[in-house]
Amino acid sequence: xxxxxxxxxxxxxxxxxxxxxxxxxxxxxxxxxxxxxxxxxxxxxxxxxxxxxxxxxxxxxxxxxxxxxxxxxxxxxxxxxxxxxxxxxxxxxxxxxxxxxxxxxxxxxxxxxxxxxxxxxxxxxxxxxxxxxxxxxxxxxxxxxxxxxxxxxxxxxxxxxxxxxxxxxxxxxxxxxxxxxxxxxxxxxxxxxxxxxxxxxxxxxxxxxxxxxxxxxxxxxxxxxxxxxxxxxxxxxxxxxxxxxxxxxxxxxxxxxxxxxxxxxxxxxxxxxxxxxxxxxxxxxxxxxxxxxxxxxxxxxxxxxxxxxxxxxxxxxxxxxxxxxxxxxxxxxxx
Amino acid sequence: xxxxxxxxxxxxxxxxxxxxxxxxxxxxxxxxxxxxxxxxxxxxxxxxxxxxxxxxxxxxxxxxxxxxxxxxxxxxxxxxxxxxxxxxxxxxxxxxxxxxxxxxxxxxxxxxxxxxxxxxxxxxxxxxxxxxxxxxxxxxxxxxxxxxxxxxxxxxxxxxxxxxxxxxxxxxxxxxxxxxxxxxxxxxxxxxxxxxxxxxxxxxxxxxxxxxxxxxxxxxxxxxxxxxxxxxxxxxxxxxxxxxxxxxxxxxxxxxxxxxxxxxxxxxxxxxxxxxxxxxxxxxxxxxxxxxxxxxxxxxxxxxxxxxxxxxxxxxxxxxxxxxxxxxxxxxxxxxxxxxxxxxxxxxxxxxxxxxxxxxxxxxx
Numbered sequence: 001x002x003x004x005x006x007x008x009x010x011x012x013x014x015x016x017x018x019x020x021x022x023x024x025x026x027x028x029x030x031x032x033x034x035x036x037x038x039x040x041x042x043x044x045x046x047x048x049x050x051x052x053x054x055x056x057x058x059x060x061x062x063x064x065x066x067x068x069x070x071x072x073x074x075x076x077x078x079x080x081x082x083x084x085x086x087x088x089x090x091x092x093x094x095x096x097x098x099x100x101x102x103x104x105x106x107x108x109x110x111x112x113x114x115x116x117x118x119x120x121x122x123x124x125x126x127x128x129x130x131x132x133x134x135x136x137x138x139x140x141x142x143x144x145x146x147x148x149x150x151x152x153x154x155x156x157x158x159x160x161x162x163x164x165x166x167x168x169x170x171x172x173x174x175x176x177x178x179x180x181x182x183x184x185x186x187x188x189x190x191x192x193x194x195x196x197x198x199x200x201x202x203x204x205x206x207x208x209x210x211x212x213x214x215x216x217x218x219x220x221x222x223x224x225x226x227x228x229x230x231x232x233x234x235x236x237x238x239x240x241x242x243x244x245x246x247x248x249x250x251x252x253x254x255x256x257x258x259x260x261x262x263x264x265x266x267x268x269x270x271x272x273x274x275x276x277x278x279x280x281x282x283x284x285x286x287x288x289x290x291x292x293x294x295x296x297x298x299x300x301x302x303x304x305x306x307x308x309x310x311x312x313x314x315x316x317x318x319x320x321x322x323x324x325x326x327x328x329x330x331x332x333x334x335x
Numbered sequence: 336x337x338x339x340x341x342x343x344x345x346x347x348x349x350x351x352x353x354x355x356x357x358x359x360x361x362x363x364x365x366x367x368x369x370x371x372x373x374x375x376x377x378x379x380x381x382x383x384x385x386x387x388x389x390x391x392x393x394x395x396x397x398x399x400x401x402x403x404x405x406x407x408x409x410x411x412x413x414x415x416x417x418x419x420x421x422x423x424x425x426x427x428x429x430x431x432x433x434x435x436x437x438x439x440x441x442x443x444x445x446x447x448x449x450x451x452x453x454x455x456x457x458x459x460x461x462x463x464x465x466x467x468x469x470x471x472x473x474x475x476x477x478x479x480x481x482x483x484x485x486x487x488x489x490x491x492x493x494x495x496x497x498x499x500x501x502x503x504x505x506x507x508x509x510x511x512x513x514x515x516x517x518x519x520x521x522x523x524x525x526x527x528x529x530x531x532x533x534x535x536x537x538x539x540x541x542x543x544x545x546x547x548x549x550x551x552x553x554x555x556x557x558x559x560x561x562x563x564x565x566x567x568x569x570x571x572x573x574x575x576x577x578x579x580x581x582x583x584x585x586x587x588x589x590x591x592x593x594x595x596x597x598x599x600x601x602x603x604x605x606x607x608x609x610x611x612x613x614x615x616x617x618x619x620x621x622x623x624x625x626x627x628x629x630x631x632x633x634x635x636x637x638x639x640x641x642x643x644x645x646x647x648x649x650x651x652x653x654x655x656x657x658x659x660x661x662x663x664x665x666x667x668x669x670x671x672x673x674x675x676x677x678x679x680x681x682x683x684x685x686x687x688x689x690x691x692x693x694x695x696x697x698x699x700x
Contacts, residue, residue: 083673088621089613093424097667100417101410114530115617118540209526 042301044077049300050098050106050128051079055086059267060289063333064109064133067293075301077104088115095119099126105300108140109133109293129303133296136179141303144296146287147314148180151264152187154319158283159188159235159262166197167234170223172216172243174206181239184264188237201233207243216246217253224254236261241270241284248273251280266320268334275325283321286332291315394640397687398658405665412668416546422555423548425660427609427616429653430554431455431627432634433561434605436652439635440565441598442498442505443578444647446636450578450595452602453509454490455609455631457516460624462486462610464520467529467620476535483614484607490516491603495596505599517625530619539615550612554653557608562649574598575646633684634659640687659684 049072056062065083072079080103084091091111098106099122106123108116113135120130120139132140159169171188175181192198205223208215220236227233236247236259244263248270251259257280263270266286273281292315303309320328406413435452442450462483469479490512497508543549565571576584577594585591614620637659638652639645662683666676 078670080667080670081673082667087623087626088617089427089627092616093420093663094667096420096424097417097664100414100420101668112528112621114528114619115621118618 037302037305037307039298042075042298042305044072044075044104044297044301044304047077047104047301047304048101049077049079049297050101050103051081052091052094052098052106052108052111053081053083054091054110054112056083057086060265060287061110063289064293067290068107068109068297071294071297075297084111088112091116092119095123099123099128102126103128104304105129105131107131107133107296107300108135108137109296111135113137129300131296131300131303133292134180142296142299142309142311142313144292144299144313144315146180146292146317148183149187150314151180151285151287151317152184153191154317155184155237155262155264155283155285156188156191158319158321159237159260160191160195160198162260162282163198163234165195168199168201168227168232169235169237170201170220170233170247171204172207172236172238172247173204174208174243175239184239201227207238207240212242213246213249216243217250220247220250221254224250224256230256230258233259235259235282238263241265241267244281244284245270245273248279248281256280264317266318266328266332266334268329271320271325271329271332271334274320274322275329277322283319286318286320286328288315288318288332290333393690394687397690398641398654398661401658401665401683402661405661405668409665409668412665417664417668419542419545419547419551421657421660421664422551424550424664425656426550426554427459427612428627428630428634428659429656430557430605430609430612431459431631432638432652432656433558433649434602434609435631435635436638436647436649437561437565437574437598437605438505438602439578439647441574441578441595443581444639447506448504450598451505451509451632452494452599453506453628453632454494454513454516455509455602455606456624456627457513457520458487458490458603458606459609459613459627460620461490461516461520461523462607463613463617463620463624464523464529464610466611466614467531468523470531470533471529476533479531479533480611483610484604487603487605487607487610488600489603490606491600494603495599498599499592499596513625513628520624524620524622526622528619528621531614532618536615536618539612540618550616553612558649558653562653565649630659637684637688658687 051065051068051072053061053065056065065081069079069081080098080101082094082098084094088111092115095106095108095116096119099119106120106128108120108130110133116135117137117139120132120137123130124139130137130140132143134143134145136143136145163169169192171185173185176185189200192200201223205216205219216238223233233256236244236251238244238247238261241263242265244261245267248261251257251261257278259280260282261280262283263281264285264287266284270281270284271286273279274284295313295315299309299313318328318331411417435455438450438452440450444450465486466479466483469482470476494505494509494512497503497512498505501508539549539553541549543552565574573584573589574594576587577589577591581591584594613624634656635647635652638655639647640651641654641658642648642651659680662680663676666679671679
């Protein structure tokens with residue numbers, strides 16, 4: 001059987017890639033372990049921690065924000081938490097006021113780098129240690145982020161394995177300028193390189209913000225009209241899961257549920273689709289926003305206790321597929 | 336001075352004097368004003384002035400009370416640096432709201448038919464985008480400043496032409512222009528952030544003398560110069576006359592349309608200036624300028640309660656901007672959860688406005 005040979009190839013390559021990933025993960029663990037303060041000894045007693053977020057309107061940022069506040073309280077500190085509601089002017093004003101409040105540390109969650117970086121620098125100049133979540137700033141002592149290399153690799157391997165290492169895949173690549181999206185896309189390309197029968201349909205699609213869902217729906221409907229026979233497209237990939245949502249809806253509407261969709265972020269509505277056995281949504285890699293928040297705050301406590309921190313702390317992401325989605329949703333505290 | 340006194344004695348401020356006199360015609364409007372006003376003025380002067388004092392003092396007292404409460408309870412509130420921050424953070428809203436105030440003064444304060452400029456926030460966004468794009472294209476700050484100001488003025492000119500030449504209601508004109516301008520910004524920026532970093536921009540967002548932000552000095556300087564023109568020159572007096580009694584003003588030989596058009600040009604220019612301040616504050620042009628619209632409108636409308644006679648004034652608008660700025664700042668310093676802030680803020684504003692309006696109505700009865 002051809003599938004057997006493909007699974008064989010699949011496994012071998014899988015092994016190679018996971019081995020490499022394992023080395024990277026191991027190295028990260030070693031870095032984190034060096035000179036570590038014991039988890040239970042961590043304390044923020046008497047410390048005031050500024051927590052600033054670009055917004056709380058998405059599942060991701062809301063959970064990361066609330067988890068930070070909880071964690072500061074759990075460690076005995078006082079959180080000063082401000083939410084800019086996706087307004088850059090408000091974000092800068094709040095950072096300014098935060099600097100004037102002289103907290104023991106500031107943790108910035110998301111935000112456009114060029115807008116916030118001058119103010120993160122002013123905080124640093126004022127002697128306030130700055131930490132970030134998902135912001136790669138030179139003024140940050142430590143950035144807590146998901147391992148996007150791991151995310152991209154896991155998703156690509158699941159996809160290739162699901163389609164039996166063969167077939168056309170449609171790709172949304174509208175945000176290659178955003179670093180995490182670029183890493184995930186590059187990992188897809190890296191993986192498919194070893195599966196020559198997997199072809200990315202050209203031209204690639206461009207996902208947009210706003211109206212992401214409607215736009216993805218329209219684009220996929222057009223693609224389906226261009227490739228009408230079943231099997232001519234095996235899967236649809238996007239670097240986040242909102243285009244995946246639109247694509248999945250388009251597949252259902254067109255009755256082409258044999259095509260599978262893949263995305264990243266673990267949005268509750270997409271995880272629900274993955275959990276539905278009849279839905280084309282095959283997998284969604286969920287970041288752990290609450291864990292990111294907690295890790296960032298524990299890093300603050302470590303730093304204030306005199307520990308030296310790595311530049312970045314990676315929080316593993318969880319791949320939810322048809323088999324394990326219930327378990328993953330539970331772990332993320334959804335449903 | 337006569338024209339000024341006319342406009343200020345209108346007892347129930349939110350009622351549009353401009354629209355009533357528009358239907359009544361110049362002479363009858365003038366007569367009606369004379370009969371409604373002269374009578375109580377002579378019969379109950381003492382009670383009237385006492386009630387008026389309560390109205391005037393009400394908003395100031397609330398502002399002072401809020402300020403004192405924060406000064407006592409909120410750590411770091413009463414430091415020079417923090418007060419400077421509040422001033423600096425209010426600069427962009429303040430400049431825009433003062434521009435809007437000029438339009439309201441000249442067009443009359445009826446929200447629907449009077450003077451309003453809804454394109455101001457979008458104007459700031461486009462002006463900022465033009466500034467950042469010019470810097471990205473490799474030109475210097477002088478060219479960028481000229482570009483931003485010209486953008487603002489051009490938007491003001493379109494508004495002015497549509498309102499005065501075509502005779503369309505400002506609410507509709509500026510709503511349409513707002514959409515066009517927001518669309519142009521999208522085309523120019525592709526809905527992305529355009530970073531801009533120059534020495535001039537860095538100087539604007541830095542701290543000046545006494546450690547106060549340069550933006551704070553700009554806000555105070557801008558307010559003072561506009562306030563002097565509007566509140567202490569014949570030009571300003573005529574602006575008020577045009578807004579409150581267009582027919583009377585026309586009968587007195589004032590070019591009403593020129594004044595109204597001029598107010599839109601001035602507000603357009605304010606949008607351009609605010610755009611420059613915004614580029615310095617946000618280190619470039621960012622998306623979402625439209626979010627500024629409601630805060631700016633609220634600030635300008637709230638400004639009336641911070642004036643002696645409950646009319647829109649430049650200094651009243653500044654106080655209103657600072658009141659909102661102090662609230663936001665104080666809440667953060669008190670560490671009130673961010674989820675509660677906008678609700679409490681809205682409640683306080685409602686309190687100030689309704690208290691002043693109720694007092695004003697009692698005084699008018």
